Amino acid sequence: LNGIPLLTPRAHKWKLTLCYDGTDFKGWQVQPGEATVQGELQQALGRITGESPLPQGSGRTDAGVHALGQVASFALEAPIPTENLRRALNRTLPAAIRVLKAETMPNDFHARHDAMAKTYEYRIFRGETCPPFLARFVYACPWPFDEDAIFSGAEAFLGEHDFLSFAASDSDLSTRVREAEAAGTLHEQPQSGTTVRTVFASSWEERTVEAGRILVYRVRNMVGTMLEAGRGHIRAEDIAGIIAQRSRPAAGPTAPARGLFLHSVEYGPA
């Protein structure tokens, strides 16, 4: 128009790294009338910027599951220095959700589509009396355990397998939908269905609380199965067979959400 360049608002793509205590949230995904991590984040962005983009997570976490390094992406038109947005969010969000890092990204960045691998950590407490200050963040397992069985049970998950035995039960339809969605997004993992995954690492460490790091997918069912080996209800050697059966009833019970942390999400070089 008469040589004057049109100024159109240009949205900036943001990447947030978040930690949260999932106990009092109904999981990640926004739900009407329920407190969720995605919903709190959307509201806080609205209060700060007047814009209310729906942040996309690297994946959804179940009710009660925690995060040490969840990643979310969204676009904002308002130009804001990264450190200012991080501070404003931490002033606005409930103390159960903290923004560790805020970065601007190339416009095509997407927290879920671009995620290459996710690391989960599952924490169990082995003492007889679990301190109330840890109770929200561990699965208290005071009973005797064969720790060697748990350690060698963990190894059975390594490599590429069809983890159908560790999928959600048929009745849990919403979880099935979630998994199917997630399945399309893990680019680096060869798959011949929606339940084939590659586990890059799976082990337990002994610490004040014991911790197992396992990559991706149905971690709570995998942990529940390893703990069954620890208690002597199955043998560690049986786990390979349970995987091969591709049958949910073959696997152990689901370990409680409270011990599970989404530890971190890996992305390729920008």
Place this chain on the structure above:
Amino acid sequence: LNGIPLLTPRAHKWKLTLCYDGTDFKGWQVQPGEATVQGELQQALGRITGESPLPQGSGRTDAGVHALGQVASFALEAPIPTENLRRALNRTLPAAIRVLKAETMPNDFHARHDAMAKTYEYRIFRGETCPPFLARFVYACPWPFDEDAIFSGAEAFLGEHDFLSFAASDSDLSTRVREAEAAGTLHEQPQSGTTVRTVFASSWEERTVEAGRILVYRVRNMVGTMLEAGRGHIRAEDIAGIIAQRSRPAAGPTAPARGLFLHSVEYGPA
């Protein structure tokens, strides 16, 4: 009766040492329709033994205040091995309350009357971003602090003083009643009213979270005053004068309940 001795039920006096996450309780004292630590304990005893004695605490903790070593006493007629009662209580109580120790005591033991001193610990978090996993258990203070002022401020509380300046405000009638009750019970502490106390130790330690241990009474108001010195709003040297004024408005604001722990209760030799 024909020489047969009458068997009358003999109650055994119990002492429990408890820890709890106070966040979701309306304090120690039983209140109709509210979750309280005393109420949960009474209910659990009822479910286990069929008897529902009201456990007496060493003192009441406010809503949101935690305990690492609260002590409670009560009498039970049923004879139960101590370790069995401890385990049964931990199976029955919510995970936010744990029984660390159960002991039988001489019949005249009373958790409040016999308490000689109580130690409180107040935890503040100094980093910029408070992890959500600590948020229930610390007062997050990200602002710059003159730590020397806090350290020397703490010393002003040592010794015998009338701590009227740190009493609850006049409008908080229920707290005033609580304090008056507690005042009658600390045998070892000389007093000329209800607010004279002896502080045996008062200091701050630097740890992952900083901690202050202070004995007895209005700890949250004392901490709030020390933190004012840390922020430079008052001088550490002013604290002695604030104590001498015996006036609540002279002291600093009340520090939040979430950072306060009843650390332990001391009793004399049995």
